[in-house]
Amino acid sequence: MQNGNFFYQILPIIVFIAIFYFLLIRPQQKQQKAHQQMLNSLAKGDKIVTQGGIIAEVVKVEDDHLKIRLNDDVVVKLDRNFVLRKIDETAKEVVKK
Template sequence: MQDGNFLASLLPLVVLFAIFYFLVIRPQQKQQKAHQAMIAALAKGDKIITNGGLICEVIKPEEDFIKVKLNDDVIVRISRDFIAKKIEA
């Protein structure tokens, strides 16, 4: 009889974890994969926004960094980790 009581007390925790997984963990993983795919697909001419709020144009994607143009005179390299999103035209 104790085994049935143990399973009955464990069931709400399992249900709570399942709800937490489908409402929090899974959507976050999906969003992270989409962001990584966007960063991997960046090409010359794409406009991006950095985590600092700078709007840049991609000049040359490199392995760990991306060369971006802030204006006509300033070209810098930023880490791929600091790209917030791509601006769609």
Template sequence: MFEILAAAGTGAAAAPPAWLNWLPIVGMVVIFWFLIIRPQMKRQKEHQEKVSSLKKGDQVVTQGGLVGKVVKVEDDFVHIDLAKDVRVKAVKHTIGDIIPPGGTPAND
């Protein structure tokens, strides 16, 4: 009688398939992709498009919080007029945002 119970117990304790162990990890990767990585890549692409479309006369905000008007655009640098007789040379990719026309004037 004990032999029958022992044989029945070993069949019930079979291990789950190996792919089932990887399912939670794959699920977390998919969640991270759609909630974190993909939106960040989209924001980065939008920022690169903004920076590449900079032109003279645009009002910008740097990532450091300085607000000014673009005076000259070079390949990697932008010259920004912060106030009367105050001009700063900034790396192009440190531009945080472009203020749309009709926004708060930077130098007035």
């Protein structure tokens, strides 16, 4: 009888941990994986948005940095970790039409 009572006492904790995992941890891991795949797929000519809100074009992809063009004359080096997202040009065109 003692073992059954212990199981019913610990069951709510197990359920809480499972809910916490499926609502918070798992979605965050999926988002991190998708962001890492996006960083790995960056190529010359891609348009990106940095964490500072700067919109730029990738000029050269290096190991842990990117060379990006801010305007016609300015090319700077950016750490990959500061890329927020990639701008999808084709999706923009569809929305405009």
